[in-house]
Amino acid sequence: MEQIDARPRLVIATAGAEPRVMAPGKDLEQTAAYQAVAILDAWTSLYALGVDARLDLLTAWMRTVALCKPRAQGGQALILGESDPSLVQALMTWHPDLLAAAELADRAQTGLPPTVALASLWGNRQAVSWAIGQLGANLDGDMGLLEVAGEQMPSLMGPVPIAPQSNLAVKPLEGTGDRVRALVRVPVAQRDELALRLHRIISTYMASRGRSELRFCMDPKDLT
Known part of the structure; x- marks a missing residue:
């Protein structure tokens, strides 16, 4: 249900699927607001x-709370359950910054983007190990530290x-099961050099008729 009327009721919805409240006596383009909004699964922010993840959660929560009346009009938003303090503070003060x-x-302390440039390299174990050596990402390479x-x-x-995917209806082909992923971090100033080297390495591998999987992605959103 995408729309509901403004009669008093309890609405339970997943994030992003909250129905809009239609203002009574007005055309369908006019919307009203909820009297109160409660975030029931705040504990999921910890996992x-x-x-x-935290930025995406704050975006979803702010989008939901925005459907509520302002506090000056009696509206209120509730966060139920334990959550990340920084996340809650940003929502309460309406300051995502x-x-x-x-x-x-946090990312400056742990060496994660955007404080560094990062590439994800995945495929067959032997192909990935070869590519890492060619890239110079081993400890004795020029991109090793x-x-x-x-x-350091x-x-x-x-x-x-x-x-391996658990929902495959057929057995994977022989030789495709030993797949690995590696992440390579470099200073932001070396991002273009990292991308160029990986592109050349993949091209060389394909040109030599490498039959195993070998791919890369710059600045991936998902590191798992």
Whole structure:
């Protein structure tokens, strides 16, 4: 249901599917507002996965709370359950920049985008290992180390196995099961160089008739 009338009622909806309240006695283009909005699953913010998980949650919550009347008109929004303090503070004060600043500080400490440039490399284990060596992302390579919060850290994270899809109706082809993913971090100033090297490595691999899977993506949203 996309629209409801303004009669008193309790509406339970998933995020993004909240029906709009239509103002009584007006055309269909005019909407009213909820008297109160309650976020029932705030605890999920503590377990949300993904680099932008908290930012995505704040966006969804603000979109939902925006359907409520202003506080000056008696409207109120409730957050039920334990949640991330930075996330709650940004919502309560209606200042998403508070969460953005906290996110940026956390990422500067852990060496995650946008404070660094990052590439995801995945495919067959042997192909990925070969590509890492060609890229210079091993500890003895010129892209092997990265300075994070004043300390030298390996630029390479992984490779780690990629779990096979559990919903496949047929058995995977032989030789396609040993898939891994690796993440390579470099300073932002070296982003273009990283992308160029990976493009050349993939092109060389394909030109040599490499039959195994080997792909890459710059600045992926999902790091898992």
